[in-house]
Amino acid sequence: SRLCRGRDFQIHRVLTAFNSAVTGEREILLERYLEGWDELVKFLESLGTVIGFISQEVKGKLGVVRELRRGAPATEEEEEGGDPYRTLRSMMAHELRAGLVDFRRQSLSGCRTLLRLHRALHWLQLFLRAVGRSSAGDSMGALCSVAYNQALAPYHSWLLRQAVGVALVALPDRAEFFRIVCGEEEEEEEKGEREREGRQLLERTVLAITRVYNITQEAYQANGMLDLP
Template sequence: MPSRLRQCVVSALILSLLLFLSSLWLPQGTVQRCEESWRPCLSVYTPTRQVAPAAVPEELRGNDIIRECAGQQFQVSRLLLHLNSALGPASDVLLEPYLLCWEELIKFMEALGPLVGFFTHKVEEKITLIRELSLEESARQNATANDPHRVATPPPHAYRSVRSMLEAELQRGVVSFDTQTPSGSRTLLRLHRSLLWLQLLLESLGTDREGRSMGELCRDAYLEVLAQHHPWLVQRAAELVFRAMPDRSVFLQLVCVSTQEEAEPVMLIVVEAIRKIHQRTQKELEIRNMLDLP
C-alpha cells in the first residue's frame, strides 16, 4: 500500500475513533466503581468529595479585579455575569442564564487546545436539546393561548428554571429512572456533573502553588468527578487529552492576569459563583432522586 494512502487510512481510523469517543465524553450512565466493573479503570480513583466553600475576602466581592481581556473569545467577566444572572429566586436556577454560562465555558475549553475543544460539541448538543424543549413548550403555550375554547390560564413555562423543568417533566412522565430518555432532566444531570469537574479544575488552577501542570490538575478533577461515569476506552482518551494540555501561562492569559498570585482572587470569585449554581442544582436533583438517571 502506498505510504500516502496508508497515512490517509490511519488518519481516517483515528478520526472515527475520536468521533466515537466524543459521543461518550460527557458522563452517560450511573456510577460504576472500579471494583464492580469488568473493565480496567484509571489507576487513581476516589469517590467524589464534598467540596467546602472557599471564603472570598470582603475586599474582592466587588469583582473590580475581573477585567475584559481584549482579543479573545472567552471572557471571565461575561462568565461571572451569566453565573450571577442564573441565581433565581427561592434558591432556584434560571435555565437560560445557566446555558449561557455553559456557552462561555465552551469557549474556555476550546481555548485550551483542539484536543480539549474537540469534545465540547457534546456540551453544545445538550444545550441545544434543552433549548429545543423550551421552544416546543412555548409553541404549546401559544397554541393554548390562541385557542378560543380555552377555559383555564396556561401554567407557567416549564423550562424557565431548573426546578420548574424537573417538576414538569416528572409530572408529564417523560423522565425514566430505568432507561435513557431525551429529557431535559437527564440532559441537565450530565451538564451538572461536568460543571463540578470544571469547578474543581478552576479552583485548582487558582490555588495550586506546587507548580503542577494543567494536565495534572485536569486529570485530578476528572478522576474525582467524571471517570466513574465513563467506560475504560473514554478514560484512556481522556489521558491523551490531559497530556496535550497547554502550559499554565495559557490559563493566565485566558483570565487576563500575568501571575499566579493575580489569578487566585479571580478564581475565588468565579468558583464561588459556580459552586452556588452547582449546589442549588444538586439539591433540586437530589430531592427528586434524579442523581443517577441512566
C-alpha cells in the first residue's frame, strides 16, 4: 500500500549526503557520493516495481565501486593519503596509474562504472528539478521521459530505451510524488504547507546534486574520460 511504499526514503538524507560529498577543495568524497545514491535508490524503489530493473542496475554499479574500494590497497606513493578510493580524483589517479582504465574497450574500473552513475544522476537532477517546477495535473511520466531523453537515452540502445519508456508510464501521479518526497500528511489543511516545504527541500536537494554533478563532470572532462566504454 501507499503507506508502506517509500516510507524509508528521506529526501533530507539525499541533501545531507550530497552536500557533505563536496570538500573545500572541490573534491568529491566517494563514500558520501555512494550514500547519496543509496538514498536515491530507496526513492526509485518507492516509485513502484516496474522500474525495479532500474534500481537493480544502480545497486549493481554501487556494489562494483564499493567492491573495488574494499579490494584496493594503497600503493607506496599513495600511502600518505591512504585510501585510493577516498575521492573521485584520487580514484581516477589511482586507476590511471594502475592501468585499470581502458579507453578502447569495456573494463571493470571504478571510473567507467561511476561514469554510468554520473550520467544517471543527470537524469535524476533534471527530473527532480522538473518535478519541483511542475503544477497540478502535470504527468510525472512525461517529465521523467523528457529528462531521460536529454540525459541518458543517447547512451542507451534502442531496446533499452523502449524498456525504460514502458517503465515510465507506470510512474505514480504528482500527488503521490509529493507524498513520497514530503511524507504523509495527517490533516487535510497541512497539505499546502507540506507541499511548500517539500518543494523547498526538493529545490535545495537539486542544487546539491547539481553541484556534485558539475564537479564530477569537470573531473571526467579533465581526464578525457567522458566517453569511457
